[in-house]
Amino acid sequence: MSDFDEELQAEPNLKELISSETYKWIFVGGKGGVGKTTTSSSIAIQLATKNPNKNYLLISTDPAHNLSDAFGEKFGKDAKKVSGLNNLSCMEIDPSAALKDMNDMSVAKQGDAEKQGSLNDLLSGGNGGMLSELTGSIPGIDEALSFMEVLKHIKKQSVDDNEGSEFDTIIFDTAPTGHTLRFLQLPTTMSKLLDTFGGLTKSIGPMMNSFGGLGKGFDINAVNQQMEELKTNVEIIRDQFTDPSLTTFVCVCISEFLSLYETERLIQELNSYDMDVSNIVINQLLFADGDDECKRCIARWKMQKKYLGEIDDLYEFYHLVKMPLCAGEVRGLDNLKKFSEYLYNEFDPVTNKDLVFSLKHDF
Amino acid sequence: MESSNILILLIALFIFQKLNNKYGIVTFIFTKFVNSNNAIHKKAAKLNAEYKTIKLEQDGISAQDQYGKWTKLNRKLDEIEKKKKTLKTELDAINKQNKENVQKYEKFLIKFPFMGLKMWYGKTLLLEFESIKSISKVLPYTLEQMCTVGITGLPLIFIKQAIAFIRNDSSKIAAAKPSTGVSFGILFYCLESVISELFTIFNSNVFSKVEFPHHALKEEFEKHDLD
Numbered sequence: 001m002s003d004f005d006e007e008l009q010a011e012p013n014l015k016e017l018i019s020s021e022t023y024k025w026i027f028v029g030g031k032g033g034v035g036k037t038t039t040s041s042s043i044a045i046q047l048a049t050k051n052p053n054k055n056y057l058l059i060s061t062d063p064a065h066n067l068s069d070a071f072g073e074k075f076g077k078d079a080k081k082v083s084g085l086n087n088l089s090c091m092e093i094d095p096s097a098a099l100k101d102m103n104d105m106s107v108a109k110q111g112d113a114e115k116q117g118s119l120n121d122l123l124s125g126g127n128g129g130m131l132s133e134l135t136g137s138i139p140g141i142d143e144a145l146s147f148m149e150v151l152k153h154i155k156k157q158s159v160d161d162n163e164g165s166e167f168d169t170i171i172f173d174t175a176p177t178g179h180t181l182r183f184l185q186l187p188t189t190m191s192k193l194l195d196t197f198g199g200l201t202k203s204i205g206p207m208m209n210s211f212g213g214l215g216k217g218f219d220i221n222a223v224n225q226q227m228e229e230l231k232t233n234v235e236i237i238r239d240q241f242t243d244p245s246l247t248t249f250v251c252v253c254i255s256e257f258l259s260l261y262e263t264e265r266l267i268q269e270l271n272s273y274d275m276d277v278s279n280i281v282i283n284q285l286l287f288a289d290g291d292d293e294c295k296r297c298i299a300r301w302k303m304q305k306k307y308l309g310e311i312d313d314l315y316e317f318y319h320l321v322k323m324p325l326c327a328g329e330v331r332g333l334d335n336l337k338k339f340s341e342y343l344y345n346e347f348d349p350v351t352n353k354d355l356v357f358s359l360k361h362d363f
Numbered sequence: 364m365e366s367s368n369i370l371i372l373l374i375a376l377f378i379f380q381k382l383n384n385k386y387g388i389v390t391f392i393f394t395k396f397v398n399s400n401n402a403i404h405k406k407a408a409k410l411n412a413e414y415k416t417i418k419l420e421q422d423g424i425s426a427q428d429q430y431g432k433w434t435k436l437n438r439k440l441d442e443i444e445k446k447k448k449t450l451k452t453e454l455d456a457i458n459k460q461n462k463e464n465v466q467k468y469e470k471f472l473i474k475f476p477f478m479g480l481k482m483w484y485g486k487t488l489l490l491e492f493e494s495i496k497s498i499s500k501v502l503p504y505t506l507e508q509m510c511t512v513g514i515t516g517l518p519l520i521f522i523k524q525a526i527a528f529i530r531n532d533s534s535k536i537a538a539a540k541p542s543t544g545v546s547f548g549i550l551f552y553c554l555e556s557v558i559s560e561l562f563t564i565f566n567s568n569v570f571s572k573v574e575f576p577h578h579a580l581k582e583e584f585e586k587h588d589l590d
Contacts, residue, residue, distance in 0.1 A: 257427045264434055268441060310431035 010319045014279055014343045018046045022245045029174040030252035031262040035283035037066040038330045039252045040173035042340030047169060048088035054168040058090045061146035061183060062175040065092040072332045084333050093145050147186045151233050177266050184273055187238035194231040244276035251280045255304035260311065280318050282311065284325040287349035323347060328359040335359045369484045373547060376477040383473060390465045403457060407450050414443045485548030486516040492543045513548040
């Protein structure tokens with residue numbers, strides 16, 4: 001290999017990502033069960049430990065949340081600091097709780113007098129209201145709520161531009177591929193939707209105003225203004241998501257056909273959205289060379305090696321991080337810290353063999 | 364122009380118009396000879412051929428056994444799909460333009476000449492009744508003339524008669540009063556009506572879709588089921 005080729009070859013670790021000063025959004029995604037939560041938690045821990053002056057937020061957008069399990073402490077819909085790491089906070093987006101909050105807010109705004117209406121009772125009254133029951137089961141509501149969370153942070157950034165926002169980088173522990181792609185499509189979809197809505201309100205707005213609005217408290221101009229604001233924020237998100245210096249996507253997979261197939265699909269889709277993907281974490285590798293006596297491990301490692309060869313060939317300019325399958329579960333801050341070290345310094349199956357059996361199980 | 368020539372020309376245009384409506388002759392000629400040189404069509408055809416070759420190669424290997432090769436071929440297919448999508452947008456624009464051009468050519472080659480000839484020579488009599496005694500008393504004069512030259516030819520007769528009357532030229536008044544017969548206009552009006560009627564009868568009786576008798580099948584099924 002020539003010196004030039006060696007220079008082009010990407011390092012097999014996430015050093016570049018962890019040391020980067022510019023990233024605002026880091027997405028971690030892949031097929032279900034490949035170790036997305038472990039990887040995203042490990043990345044967040046590495047970022048927090050290597051950059052102690054910065055604040056990080058790890059958000060789980062997966063409807064089946066695992067962050068609390070991974071860290072061994074309870075996280076909720078509000079950002080909560082991880083015990084033992086002052087500059088890392090975690091949160092799990094809960095669609096039903098967020099919808100209930102929104103519902104409560106709208107009821108409070110409308111006032112007690114209007115609350116008596118039968119339709120309003122039907123929508124907001126009772127056990128959480130029919131509206132929240134209905135909206136909670138809408139497909140894609142998790143993605144929409146995650147997107148709203150992003151919007152909230154964008155708003156904060158624009159308000160606190162001088163002081164800097166609360167978090168420097170936000171890491172997303174995303175849901176399996178399909179959900180994530182839907183989530184990432186949202187800025188474009190919303191932008192189109194808002195354009196259409198803008199056109200509609202421009203044409204029917206004057207007519208509605210002349211009728212005196214649709215009822216008490218409805219002001220078409222205020223709606224227009226809010227829509228414009230939302231559109232601006234959505235466009236900011238779209239620009240930020242497609243800026244490779246601000247946003248990147250870390251693909252997580254295991255060395256098996258279906259996982260690789262889905263990773264390839266994910267990468268192609270992300271490229272079509274103009275999103276940066278330059279890191280792939282390959283989890284659960286057995287490294288059963290040498291004196292390993294487990295026949296099943298040797299056979300499986302042989303299969304994994306075959307696919308690893310294909311990965312090296314297909315993604316030669318990507319940072320391909322190969323992580324081992326540990327004997328125990330990678331849970332709890334200490335274990336995650338230990339494990340995450342090998343995202344920064346590549347794992348060597350010979351010299352770092354201890355990691356596989358050294359994880360504690362007393363969390 | 365001789366009446367026989369006008370008749371041949373009108374019949375030729377009439378037949379060509381009907382055939383073109385049915386088989387799209389102008390569109391075929393235009394796409395075959397004008398558009399065959401279109402670079403985008405050639406490019407699309409080349410891409411389709413390339414896609415087929417790669418797809419065949421990809422179908423011939425196992426994705427699991429040769430994942431790398433299979434994925435590389437898949438990427439090539441995606442690339443071609445993307446190019447095809449871009450080409451399709453361009454092709455759609457060209458096809459739209461072609462359709463407009465074809466419509467324009469059809470108008471200038473068939474529709475307008477046919478209409479022009481029909482209007483200009485429409486009142487020219489093709490058949491003339493030498494003796495009008497038997498029919499002259501049946502219909503009023505105006506209706507008789509309408510049957511001869513058509514409804515559009517009527518005002519012209521009266522205008523000509525009015526001008527001759529104002530000029531006090533009795534010979535011209537008599538000349539302006541046409542004899543009774545069948546004009547080109549009336550002939551083609553009748554021809555079109557008869558042909559369209561024939562087409563309707565033919566299409567509705569010969570090419571009409573016969574619904575599958577579901578009820579009969581259901582009865583049959585139930586009968587067998589009971590047995």
